[in-house]
Amino acid sequence: MLLCLAAPISFAQPVNYWQQQVNYQINVALNTSFHTLQGEIDIEYTNNSPQTLNHIYMHLWPNGYKNRQTAFAKQQLENGKTDFYFANKTERGYIDSLAFSINGAAINWQYASIDGKLHYDIALLQLPQPLYPNQKITIKTPFFVKLPDVFSRLGHEDGIYCITQWYPKPAVFDKTGWHPMPYLDQGEFYSEFGDFKVNITVPANMRVAATGMLQNQDEFNWLVDLANGKKVNNPSQTNTKTLTYLQSNVHDFAWFASADFNVLYDTTRLRSGKEIQTWLFGKNINNNGIKYTQSGLVFYSDRAGEYPYDICTVVITPLKAGGGMEYPTITNCGSLDEQTIVHEVGHNWFYGILGSNERNYPWLDESINTFYENWHDEVIHKNNESTAYASAGAFGLNVNFDLKGINGSITSYMYSGRRRVDQPGNLHSTAYTDMNYGTVVYAKNPLALFYLKSYLGDSVFIGMMRSYYSQWKFKHPQPEDLINHCVAYTRDETVKDFFTSALADGRYDIVFKKKKNKLFVSNKLNGKGPIPVSLLIGDSLVNTTWIKNSTTDYINLNQYHSMPQNARLTVYQQSLPLELYPQNNQLLLKNKSTAAPVKLNLLFQKESATRTNVFFAPAYGYNLYNKHMAGVAIYNSIYPQKRNEFVILPMYSFNTNDINGYAQYWHNFYPTGKIHRIQLGFNAARFATNGLITNSLNAETQNNINQFGALYTGTSYEKFAPFITLHIKPKNLRSEIVQQLQARYVAINEYERNATYFNNLNNHIGVAEVSYLYNNPNVLYPSQFSAAFQQGLSTSTISRLGADFTQHILYKDGEKTASLRLFGGTFLSPQTPAGNTIGGNYYERAMFQGAGTTGVNDYLYDYAMIGRAENNPQANLWGRQTILRDAGFRSFVNIGSTDKMIFSANLTVPFPISLPIGFYADASYANLKSITNGNQVSYTNTFSYMAGFYISISKDVIGWYIPLVQSNNIENAFNMGGLSNIFERSSIIINLNRLNPIKAIRNINL
């Protein structure tokens, strides 16, 4: 059942509804040498409101590109985009030469202050006389626009002119008052309906696409000939032509021009027989673009209401605000992608014809429109199974998801929903994080509408939306207008829940509870609305029962006596696609099992709704002691987040002939309030190392080990570290500041390597740690702070406190990042030697090194090291692998260590050239400790420094640091170690943690 043309109930027109009428006549000329517009505008403004107006707000949106202080400029930075911030004056844009007059008399005007902020892209026009209800005025002004480069929607690039949000335009005045709004990239618009007559003067060789109907027959014929591939004369660019466009019942006018556009043309016939001119403009285009436009026009006309205009145009442009942007009867798209074109064409309904306030209620246009776009995809392609695939690269995993249709929306919403960082679906557009604008407005909300459609059935849903359309077309429907309409149309109060919960802050995790022969279903989370329980045999849907009250309503299982083996009751994903954990809501009717069977997949696949996925991947590892290792990684989660997550990575070493590897497990809790996620779990590891056995050895013996690795040539370590991590919720989600508190206990067992595991457990080292992490990812000035306190509890006496702060600064148009790191540390109770031992050399390893830190000092085994006990830097490259911690010197050199006080600073300044090289400097001031033969301890305040240049081999992952100048104590230490030339003194820093593909993928941003 597709069409339901007549609404079964007739609706009264909205009571006392009114809207202003704003008609435009614009003359504009494009100058392609200076990339400017010169124009004059004549606005006929009719006050249909019952109020008398004394002023009018006028948008001057090209001024959004005027400087770094505009709302647009600020939002770009907040969303992590620095292009506009670093743009020079010639790349920016503005509108000026304004001289407003009303009914022929010049008036005063000023830039508007809204909520205490001055906006150069909003003007406040004082009316010389009050504008009474049902009266009209004429507002005129000349204007001049300097077109920016394309940073968002308006601008020019590669000879293509995108003339959008370009002319002075009154803000909407509706029942709640004025709606002035600055130009923004994230957050769209709200405008008054009216009639447009626009005369556009351009060089004669340009091909122009615009809102409305072209009035010049010669030009029309020329374009049709171009589209048909006929030989046409190409006029000289030194001549100009003036083209006239007319359109009524629209609230905006956009146009696009380029001498390089190719043109395609066809007509689209709607089911009613109505024909629509269908145009495609762009440099690289093909007939698919026309096909997708036609498909969208017919689909939306059938299911939302007939397209009322006579033309629909798609232009392919280099726009930078998402994949596409809608204007009345014309849309621009970044590519010929089918979904983008259908989506943008669809905006003619949800934005164009139903002119809601997009800035305040993005769900009324973006969400409903994306729902229709997904629905189109589903109907046209019948795609029920999305494919996701992974490809393994040398430096991590690249996972490509199929982000099409409803499956794409599910994938996208789960990303933020599972982590509980999603936001309600009915917020103001500027309240969303960059990510949630995608995962909520474009994913969660469309799923909520699929849920509603599934509840109502296609036929009722279509009838409801078509009658909403006929009632509200060419008007400004508000959220309550749509919601009231849907409830009245369906005569079902339940429908309200879909808007006030599913499309708001509702989350869904349906669980099945079987009590004897009754199956109860309920939502563990806060979402409201009826719960669908579907009977499936194999993969085919038999029927669906909607449970409205989960405490009293249930499914009687007696009716399913003689069901085949593969019959099950489940919450079908297509019926309630907002379900966050589909694995826990099914009942196999044969054995009454509610557990989802385990399914083993290679690498990574899209999570199955009916199986518990476990993934595996072959793994290879290497370090200097185990040498080559081969094994398999087994994990249950990469994306989206699960409540329980684990990774096991056992690897067989071909050198030590034993099993080594990692294991990780944690449970995610999502409390409400200040802490928004708690992880409770453990990390475990076992690998071979060299010479690092810390207990019952004296300091001198330890030196022997450190210098020559002679005492034990083969050792192993085992680590088990239970932890709890609290993720603190940012006050304002858009700030994206990360704060974490962690407590952990690290148990380390070091022993002489032989065939056994868990050797000498009684002598294990135990250290408790409390740490805090703050990360501000500000796009221009990112900074981090971290602090940690460690207290030895078993076979260790350390009580170590350290804190560091790093400030980064972007420069050279955002291409380079300089950073300064400051560090301070101390031991709360320094140990004095007793006899020849001072708490074992584990204590020595944990002391702050005066300069660089190597694997020996990684006493909690937190870093992935290829060589962790190579204290003789000449021995091989891996002896020069340095850890950026504590004093953070970029070269390892042994100048002593301290358990008293240390301060250090580390500066990194990339050269402002295209090569990845730069300058670095490290300095420390430390109370270095020395022990003489007679066990006398002394401390010396020592200032040390070194500076040189570095080559970044792989950004943030591998760097090579070459020292050029250093303090005398470092020079001496180098010489004592026999390191004479700068290459021997150089070090390599490898951030192996960055190469962990599982960690890398957990941090992906969609």
Ligand SMILES: [Zn+2]
């Ligand atoms: Zn859109």
